[in-house]
Amino acid sequence: MHLAIPSRKSSNPPPYANRSSRYSMLRRSRVQAIAITVCAVGAILFLVSHLFGGGERIPSGTPPVVIVTVVDEDNYSKDYIKNIKDNRIEYAKKHGYTTFFPTIKDYDLGGSPTSWARVPAVRHALTKFPYTTFVWYLDQNSLIMNPDLTVESHITNPKTLESLMIKDQSIVPPDSVIKTFSHLKGDKVDMVVTQDKEGLAQGSFIVRRGDWSKFFLDTWFDPLYRSYNFQKADTHALEHIVQWHPTILSKLVLIPQRTMNSYAKGSNTDESGAYKDGDFVIRFHGCESSGRDCAAEADPFSKQWRTVFHSR
Amino acid sequence: MSLSRSPSPRPGGGWASPGLNSPHLDGSGRSSPAKGYRGNGAAGSNTVTWESAKAKSEGVNGYPSFSTQNNGFFKRHLRTFSNSLPRFDMGMGPEKSYAEKEKLGRGRWNGRRMARLRNFVGRISRKTRLRLLAILAVIIMIILFYQTPNQGGGVMEWKGAREWAIERDSVRNKRKYANRWGYELEIVDMSTKKRYAHEWRESWEKVDTIRNCLRKYPDAEWFWWMDLNTFVMEPSYSLQSHIFNNLAANTYRDINEYNPLNITHPFASPHLDEDARSPNGDGKASSINLIIPQDCSGFNLGSFFIKRSAWTDRLLDVWWDPVGYEQKHMEWEHKEQDAMEFLYINQPWIRPHTAFIPQRKINSFPPGACSENGEDTRIHYNEKDRDFVVNMAGCEWGRDCWGEMYNYRELSNFLNRNLWELFKEELVAPAWFKLTGHKVKL
Numbered sequence: 001m002h003l004a005i006p007s008r009k010s011s012n013p014p015p016y017a018n019r020s021s022r023y024s025m026l027r028r029s030r031v032q033a034i035a036i037t038v039c040a041v042g043a044i045l046f047l048v049s050h051l052f053g054g055g056e057r058i059p060s061g062t063p064p065v066v067i068v069t070v071v072d073e074d075n076y077s078k079d080y081i082k083n084i085k086d087n088r089i090e091y092a093k094k095h096g097y098t099t100f101f102p103t104i105k106d107y108d109l110g111g112s113p114t115s116w117a118r119v120p121a122v123r124h125a126l127t128k129f130p131y132t133t134f135v136w137y138l139d140q141n142s143l144i145m146n147p148d149l150t151v152e153s154h155i156t157n158p159k160t161l162e163s164l165m166i167k168d169q170s171i172v173p174p175d176s177v178i179k180t181f182s183h184l185k186g187d188k189v190d191m192v193v194t195q196d197k198e199g200l201a202q203g204s205f206i207v208r209r210g211d212w213s214k215f216f217l218d219t220w221f222d223p224l225y226r227s228y229n230f231q232k233a234d235t236h237a238l239e240h241i242v243q244w245h246p247t248i249l250s251k252l253v254l255i256p257q258r259t260m261n262s263y264a265k266g267s268n269t270d271e272s273g274a275y276k277d278g279d280f281v282i283r284f285h286g287c288e289s290s291g292r293d294c295a296a297e298a299d300p301f302s303k304q305w306r307t308v309f310h311s312r
Numbered sequence: 313m314s315l316s317r318s319p320s321p322r323p324g325g326g327w328a329s330p331g332l333n334s335p336h337l338d339g340s341g342r343s344s345p346a347k348g349y350r351g352n353g354a355a356g357s358n359t360v361t362w363e364s365a366k367a368k369s370e371g372v373n374g375y376p377s378f379s380t381q382n383n384g385f386f387k388r389h390l391r392t393f394s395n396s397l398p399r400f401d402m403g404m405g406p407e408k409s410y411a412e413k414e415k416l417g418r419g420r421w422n423g424r425r426m427a428r429l430r431n432f433v434g435r436i437s438r439k440t441r442l443r444l445l446a447i448l449a450v451i452i453m454i455i456l457f458y459q460t461p462n463q464g465g466g467v468m469e470w471k472g473a474r475e476w477a478i479e480r481d482s483v484r485n486k487r488k489y490a491n492r493w494g495y496e497l498e499i500v501d502m503s504t505k506k507r508y509a510h511e512w513r514e515s516w517e518k519v520d521t522i523r524n525c526l527r528k529y530p531d532a533e534w535f536w537w538m539d540l541n542t543f544v545m546e547p548s549y550s551l552q553s554h555i556f557n558n559l560a561a562n563t564y565r566d567i568n569e570y571n572p573l574n575i576t577h578p579f580a581s582p583h584l585d586e587d588a589r590s591p592n593g594d595g596k597a598s599s600i601n602l603i604i605p606q607d608c609s610g611f612n613l614g615s616f617f618i619k620r621s622a623w624t625d626r627l628l629d630v631w632w633d634p635v636g637y638e639q640k641h642m643e644w645e646h647k648e649q650d651a652m653e654f655l656y657i658n659q660p661w662i663r664p665h666t667a668f669i670p671q672r673k674i675n676s677f678p679p680g681a682c683s684e685n686g687e688d689t690r691i692h693y694n695e696k697d698r699d700f701v702v703n704m705a706g707c708e709w710g711r712d713c714w715g716e717m718y719n720y721r722e723l724s725n726f727l728n729r730n731l732w733e734l735f736k737e738e739l740v741a742p743a744w745f746k747l748t749g750h751k752v753k754l
Contacts, residue, residue, distance in 0.1 A: 107583065124583035211661070214585065215626050218659040224636040240635060247629040 062131040063098040065151045067091070069138050070121045072104050072114065075288075076140070080295040083302050084140055090309050091144045097151070098132070100125045112226035113233040118202070119221040126209055126217075135213075139203035141294045142283035143301050147309050149280050155259060156206060158186025164255040165189075171243050172199045178243040180254050190251035191216065194261040196273050196285070200239050203283050204261040212251055216241075219248070264297060474714040481717055482540050489544045493551070496532065498525055516632040516648050518613070523628050526620060539614040541704040541713055542675075545693075545724045549700050555617075555673065559597040563667035566591040570668070570690065573610045575657055584660050593664030601665040602627070604652075605675040607705070608682035608691055611656070613649045614703045615675040623665050631655070672699050678716055681705045695723060 067088045071081050088099045107120040118137055125135045134156055155161065167182040173195065190213060192206040207213045219241055220234070230236035242249050262275035267285035275282045282301055287294040483499060490497040500521050518537065525535055534556070555562050567577045568591065578591045587594050601624050603617040618624055631651055644650035656662050676693035681704070693699050702720050707713040729737065736754040744752050
């Protein structure tokens with residue numbers, strides 16, 4: 001419809017001007033407000049995550065496992081020690097682990113048997129590598145024979161650990177009434193150890209970093225245990241604290257001996273603990289006693305581990 | 313024969329105790345205590361086995377085994393009951409003639425007085441012994457922050473009027489305090505102590521009591537242990553305002569600040585972690601799990617705080633250990649207190665979570681305790697400063713516990729008079745005295 005005269009303007013003009021465009025002042029200020037809010041929320045989230053998120057930050061490049069071996073430089077030849085060290089170092093290199101080789105003389109044992117040195121050594125490793133999750137103590141007279149097995153997938157993975165753990169097992173084999181827990185979740189385990197014919201075998205054990213491990217090591221290292229004339233020093237002290245203190249027993253798990261602690265021929269062991277090819281670790285248990293020679297026993301295996309390591 | 317090498321719990325209960333026969337005695341010079349401690353006869357009369365120790369103690373206390381003592385009201389009082397029941401004398405005794413059957417009293421109450429007497433004598437000897445053995449009773453207060461909590465007081469089995477009075481006052485004092493602030497009070501009778509698998513364990517009941525309380529009050533955060541001979545002088549102080557609201561300022565981590573035992577602190581060994589080597593742990597108030605006062609001779613566990621935590625569970629677990637006990641029980645006069653000092657000195661994991669509190673904050677001594685060096689402003693109660701708690705430590709050794717308790721109770725009442733009492737005693741009574749020349753008690 002066409003009208004001759006344009007329609008009249010309204011005689012009641014609106015009290016404010018029409019919007020000049022879609023991007024009005026109002027809009028612009030709202031955009032600013034939104035931007036500021038987003039920034040603020042982001043900053044708060046960042047701060048909160050920094051303050052509370054996951055406790056501590058693990059720096060990148062932290063090795064997940066430290067292998068600790070206390071070496072006795074006075075009683076063994078340089079070559080032998082070097083062979084032992086090489087074995088750990090090469091294995092560690094393969095999987096991004098690290099190694100730590102303190103000597104017996106590094107720690108003040110107050111005159112107690114030198115085998116005690118392993119306890120402060122592990123404590124030392126926890127201090128030196130404060131973000132590393134696991135410390136694996138492996139005795140000097142032993143060799144890692146299978147480089148393909150990693151500590152995590154072979155042992156410490158919670159699922160694996162649950163399938164490996166020996167439940168309801170006497171701590172000291174024949175008659176101890178104290179038995180390992182039958183309900184223990186793999187991720188609650190702080191200490192993994194094996195058992196040989198005689199009792200706990202602390203020649204090879206794994207400890208998880210944390211307050212518990214400090215408590216455990218300090219308790220184990222108590223001067224009253226060191227002065228007590230335990231027949232087998234630290235071994236029996238360990239058996240003692242595990243049996244008497246439930247806060248320790250409840251974090252400890254026993255796994256089959258050959259998982260990380262196979263014994264070489266000549267060591268006091270039965271079938272279930274004897275080394276077979278393909279086992280993770282071989283230990284020359286008791287080779288330091290008179291009449292045996294650690295270096296000679298280790299010799300064939302030294303050649304073997306080198307070929308195995310280099311063939312892969 | 314294969315012998316257990318470590319003192320491990322055995323199937324029959326108890327534990328083999330290899331260290332008891334000293335290796336020096338059998339002269340073999342071997343460093344191991346393995347041989348001869350389990351009945352193979354080699355060690356001769358020096359062998360003290362768990363079995364023999366148990367048998368010995370059975371002979372002493374007249375109970376067949378530790379497990380049958382004090383477990384239940386009826387068992388405990390069975391003898392009392394049966395002795396006081398009427399006896400029926402059927403006259404079958406050989407000393408009674410046939411004719412006596414006809415006498416009056418046959419088949420009636422007979423010998424009741426005798427039974428009572430016998431019973432009384434029987435009880436007296438047992439209780440006297442218990443009195444000698446029993447530790448002073450103890451009180452635990454449990455604090456549930458923001459909830460209604462409090463608990464504790466001790467009882468000796470054989471008490472005179474004074475002991476009853478001490479106990480009554482002490483418990484009432486704590487109950488009032490706990491009620492006022494909504495804490496929970498748990499009163500522990502230390503004389504009915506549990507028989508332990510190893511009976512030497514006396515005086516570590518404190519540890520078990522705390523552990524039980526941790527279980528009984530699952531929402532409580534802090535637990536305050538108080539001995540029987542303590543008295544809360546200022547009930548108007550809440551623990552929050554007095555200590556916990558500003559925990560860091562009210563406590564000190566570095567023992568060098570006051571170090572009566574001359575403990576080397578911090579650890580120097582480089583193999584320990586940073587917190588263990590630092591004099592103040594991590595320095596955060598949240599890491600404090602144990603708060604101990606120190607008196608003139610070291611730690612004082614007459615009044616201390618402990619916090620629920622994994623660390624606490626571990627401490628309570630290792631506080632008593634048979635190997636440590638065996639070697640030290642002659643030396644550790646104050647038992648669990650000395651054991652605690654030993655742990656603090658030797659085990660680095662303890663220190664980063666232990667804090668000390670100036671003694672007069674929670675554990676002021678009366679002038680009679682720690683009196684060797686005269687009055688010490690660090691140790692002794694001062695009414696001008698309105699100290700919170702008095703601990704009449706050691707009053708049972710030659711001092712007058714009840715007298716001290718009474719004086720402090722009266723002093724506390726006097727210091728905490730309400731407005732009306734103040735008005736009466738400070739204004740009305742003097743005015744009356746001026747007017748009439750007579751003293752008056754309002």
